[in-house]
Amino acid sequence: MSDFRAVLCTVESDSHMWNLVYLQLLLEENGGDVVNLGACTPVRDVVEKVRSGRPDLLVLSSVNGHGAHGARVLRAALQAASGAAVPSVAGGKLTTAESDNDRVRRELLAAGWTDVFTGDDAVPRFVRFLDAGKARGFDRWHAPEAVVAPWDDVPLVGTEVR
Numbered sequence: 001m002s003d004f005r006a007v008l009c010t011v012e013s014d015s016h017m018w019n020l021v022y023l024q025l026l027l028e029e030n031g032g033d034v035v036n037l038g039a040c041t042p043v044r045d046v047v048e049k050v051r052s053g054r055p056d057l058l059v060l061s062s063v064n065g066h067g068a069h070g071a072r073v074l075r076a077a078l079q080a081a082s083g084a085a086v087p088s089v090a091g092g093k094l095t096t097a098e099s100d101n102d103r104v105r106r107e108l109l110a111a112g113w114t115d116v117f118t119g120d121d122a123v124p125r126f127v128r129f130l131d132a133g134k135a136r137g138f139d140r141w142h143a144p145e146a147v148v149a150p151w152d153d154v155p156l157v158g159t160e161v162r
Contacts, residue, residue, distance in 0.1 A: 003031030011070025
């Protein structure tokens, strides 16, 4: 018997599968019963699986550097679909620049993601999240506040295109 049910997916533009296999094994090792939707996952398939399967957790992983956009699109689709509310986490290489990780994390948390896991400590933080979610429920998780890098909080001047 499993501790929780999870749907695992990536974004439509990500054809990588190795990250999904790794995460499926990690989730199963931590007590999850996992439905892996595979590479290049269409948004409508994720929404339908969340509606029909009623998982405890949705996990989105992307390693192509363009996952942040796909995560925004998926979050909006889930919020628009009745019966598709589920604690949801995203992680991996969501942007092409490591320096954008904090900004992207802030944006995705603000968009409604339960937490976002990027950087060198992503896997251990994710395992701690799983432990807490199994103990108290994934919907009770409070993500640590995203860092605001000094360069992210400065208004851009002279960026008007003429």
